[in-house]
Amino acid sequence: MGSYGKFKRHTITSALPYANGPIHIGHLAGVYVPADIYARYLRLKGEDVIFIGGSDEHGVPITIKARQQGVTPQDIVDKYHSVIKESFEKFGISFDIYSRTSNKIHHETASGFFKTLYEKGEFIEKTSMQYYDEETKHFLADRYITGTCPHCGYEKAYGDQCENCGTSLSPLDLINPVSVLSGNKPVRKETKHWYLPLDKYEPWLREWIIEGHKDDWKTNVYGQCKSWIDQGLQPRAVTRDLDWGVKVPLPGAEGKVLYVWFDAPIGYISATKEWSEKTGKDWEPYWKDEETRLLHFIGKDNIVFHCIIFPSMLKQEGSYILPENVPAFEFMNLENDKISTSRNWAVWLHEYLEDFPGKEDVLRYVLTANAPETKDNDFTWKDFQARNNNELLAVFGNFVNRTLVLTQKYFEGKVPETDLLTDEDKAVFDELKEFPVRIGESLDKFRFREALNEMMNLARLGNKYLTDSEPWKIFKTDEARVRTIMNVSLQICANLSVLSEPFLPFTAKKLAEMLNLSGLKWNDAGNPGLLKPGNILNKPAYLFEKIEDKAIDAQIEKLLATKKANEENNVTVNPAKESIEFDDFAKLDIRVGTIIEAEKVPKTKKLLKLKIDTGIDKRTVVSGIAEFYNPENIIGQKVSILVNLEPRKLRGIESEGMILMAEDGNGKLCFVAPTEDVMNGSEVR
Ligand SMILES: [Zn+2]
Numbered sequence: 001m002g003s004y005g006k007f008k009r010h011t012i013t014s015a016l017p018y019a020n021g022p023i024h025i026g027h028l029a030g031v032y033v034p035a036d037i038y039a040r041y042l043r044l045k046g047e048d049v050i051f052i053g054g055s056d057e058h059g060v061p062i063t064i065k066a067r068q069q070g071v072t073p074q075d076i077v078d079k080y081h082s083v084i085k086e087s088f089e090k091f092g093i094s095f096d097i098y099s100r101t102s103n104k105i106h107h108e109t110a111s112g113f114f115k116t117l118y119e120k121g122e123f124i125e126k127t128s129m130q131y132y133d134e135e136t137k138h139f140l141a142d143r144y145i146t147g148t149c150p151h152c153g154y155e156k157a158y159g160d161q162c163e164n165c166g167t168s169l170s171p172l173d174l175i176n177p178v179s180v181l182s183g184n185k186p187v188r189k190e191t192k193h194w195y196l197p198l199d200k201y202e203p204w205l206r207e208w209i210i211e212g213h214k215d216d217w218k219t220n221v222y223g224q225c226k227s228w229i230d231q232g233l234q235p236r237a238v239t240r241d242l243d244w245g246v247k248v249p250l251p252g253a254e255g256k257v258l259y260v261w262f263d264a265p266i267g268y269i270s271a272t273k274e275w276s277e278k279t280g281k282d283w284e285p286y287w288k289d290e291e292t293r294l295l296h297f298i299g300k301d302n303i304v305f306h307c308i309i310f311p312s313m314l315k316q317e318g319s320y321i322l323p324e325n326v327p328a329f330e331f332m333n334l335e336n337d338k339i340s341t342s343r344n345w346a347v348w349l350h351e352y353l354e355d356f357p358g359k360e361d362v363l364r365y366v367l368t369a370n371a372p373e374t375k376d377n378d379f380t381w382k383d384f385q386a387r388n389n390n391e392l393l394a395v396f397g398n399f400v401n402r403t404l405v406l407t408q409k410y411f412e413g414k415v416p417e418t419d420l421l422t423d424e425d426k427a428v429f430d431e432l433k434e435f436p437v438r439i440g441e442s443l444d445k446f447r448f449r450e451a452l453n454e455m456m457n458l459a460r461l462g463n464k465y466l467t468d469s470e471p472w473k474i475f476k477t478d479e480a481r482v483r484t485i486m487n488v489s490l491q492i493c494a495n496l497s498v499l500s501e502p503f504l505p506f507t508a509k510k511l512a513e514m515l516n517l518s519g520l521k522w523n524d525a526g527n528p529g530l531l532k533p534g535n536i537l538n539k540p541a542y543l544f545e546k547i548e549d550k551a552i553d554a555q556i557e558k559l560l561a562t563k564k565a566n567e568e569n570n571v572t573v574n575p576a577k578e579s580i581e582f583d584d585f586a587k588l589d590i591r592v593g594t595i596i597e598a599e600k601v602p603k604t605k606k607l608l609k610l611k612i613d614t615g616i617d618k619r620t621v622v623s624g625i626a627e628f629y630n631p632e633n634i635i636g637q638k639v640s641i642l643v644n645l646e647p648r649k650l651r652g653i654e655s656e657g658m659i660l661m662a663e664d665g666n667g668k669l670c671f672v673a674p675t676e677d678v679m680n681g682s683e684v685r
Pocket of ligand 1: 151152153157167
């Protein structure tokens with residue numbers, strides 16, 4: 001048996017990113033970097049691996065974005081599929097296939113999967129009332145209906161949520177519902193859908209997860225599953241009324257597609273089929289052989305789909321294996337705030353690549369060192385800079401550079417032979433043997449931070465060994481000793497070129513080229529004789545460079561600008577108040593007046609004492625506008641004044657009326673005044 005017991009091969013999937021926007025560091029940290037590290041590690045071990053990714057291209061948000069931009073949904077997904085794919089390639093995410101769910105092969109696969117379950121009688125059929133647009137002949141998805149929120153009166157609430165008060169809604173809750181498609185009032189109409197009876201699978205799910213994976217699944221994953229199951233599972237609709245997606249392959253199901261949660265995970269299978277067509281290899285063992293280890297890399301928001309729903313689908317279909325593990329990550333925050341696409345609070349990968357060319361490994365490193373493995377974690381630019389300068393550059397880069405430069409200097413770039421090994425040398429070689437084992441054990445437990453730190457410990461070991469040995473001090477007196485020191489240091493570099501590969505693939509490649517090594521495997525590591533004496537090394541080049549404050553400050557400023565823009569845009573407009581009768585309005589006596597005197601009310605921040613010529617009389621009004629107007633600048637200002645408001649005392653001054661002000665969502669005030677020169681006392685109505 002190999003290192004993975006009965007398993008002969010590994011199928012690694014990574015969550016399909018949704019193709020309605022580019023991807024950011026949170027995606028990379030939570031799914032793709034760890035999945036890639038693990039796939040690279042297994043490949044280096046000579047394991048049979050397929051690493052699958054692809055774009056999730058169906059669902060309502062894509063159709064909405066397309067409508068907003070006046071293009072087709074296909075245009076949207078074509079655009080973002082290529083943006084996302086390119087970002088992954090540039091960061092070295094080593095997919096064997098990066099597919100997409102709008103492909104024909106996926107439509108066929110998902111449709112076939114549905115049919116199998118349908119024919120086995122797995123689904124429940126249910127009819128329900130839904131809103132329908134008679135003009136465009138569409139059943140309306142929740143986001144395609146707006147109306148008045150029954151809780152707060154906001155008029156632009158969506159069918160699933162009111163963005164003003166945050167309440168979750170059902171479309172049938174909305175007052176005065178309107179179809180976004182036609183602007184008409186939708187009608188209620190009966191519609192039929194198919195449901196997956198998750199409640200029926202509960203006993204099996206309990207046995208498989210709660211009993212069976214108590215010890216090997218991560219506690220955050222196990223805990224979430226247990227809580228879902230304990231709350232009681234409900235049948236879940238597999239189909240919906242929409243015209244973008246995988247068509248429901250049944251007669252009478254026109255205008256219906258598979259729900260995106262149903263079709264997207266099947267995308268892993270379709271991608272494997274596409275890979276099979278390209279490579280000529282058989283796809284089925286990767287999904288149907290009990291000797292295959294299926295792993296889903298996902299973020300925590302996807303746990304229920306990959307641990308409960310998709311396995312239930314696979315199990316009921318009958319011919320598929322189930323995931324052996326689902327190493328879900330928590331979320332990566334940015335500068336102490338949740339990453340948000342709508343608020344543009346993110347570091348976008350395509351922008352990072354422009355701002356930090358050639359530093360893909362630095363980001364991979366920082367995201368792994370800080371990986372949100374067991375709890376949410378925070379990415380900060382200062383930490384990014386510190387980890388580059390103090391760890392990658394000062395330890396890894398510095399050690400490799402000194403070793404290679406000294407070898408050039410003393411031995412013309414030829415690997416020197418060892419002389420007698422001292423106890424220190426032997427201790428280093430003994431320790432060296434442990435690294436591939438220790439790093440591998442951490443990786444197999446999906447402890448990526450620990451594994452990365454262990455890899456860096458090898459660089460630390462080398463750096464300390466070289467510093468303590470001080471070959472530059474003894475070269476003239478003891479060249480034989482220096483030969484040994486350089487040999488030992490070079491062997492550590494050679495080991496680093498293998499053991500760093502899963503984490504820092506670009507760096508590992510450069511290092512291997514400088515050492516003139518190729519084709520080494522994980523099991524070669526630990527060996528103190530990877531470089532043979534007499535081997536010629538290539539010219540050394542820097543692996544890392546210092547990241548200056550200027551570059552970091554620019555990123556921080558960019559985020560501050562985003563924050564400021566968000567605050568400015570994040571102005572909510574209050575919903576309309578209750579209706580009133582005209583007579584209520586007619587009671588208000590509003591006149592045009594002119595400010596003739598103005599002074600600050602002592603010991604207050606906000607109040608000005610004004611004298612107003614109302615055309616009726618000259619009266620005193622206290623107004624809370626001192627933060628926006630200087631008294632000397634507003635003499636002669638025309639205003640609208642409510643003259644029949646009951647007088648009241650403010651700070652001991654009797655205020656006889658109220659100046660009307662317009663107030664925006666930020667609380668900024670400005671006068672409401674006639675646009676032409678109207679005489680004082682003119683009525684406003
Ligand atoms: Zn509301």
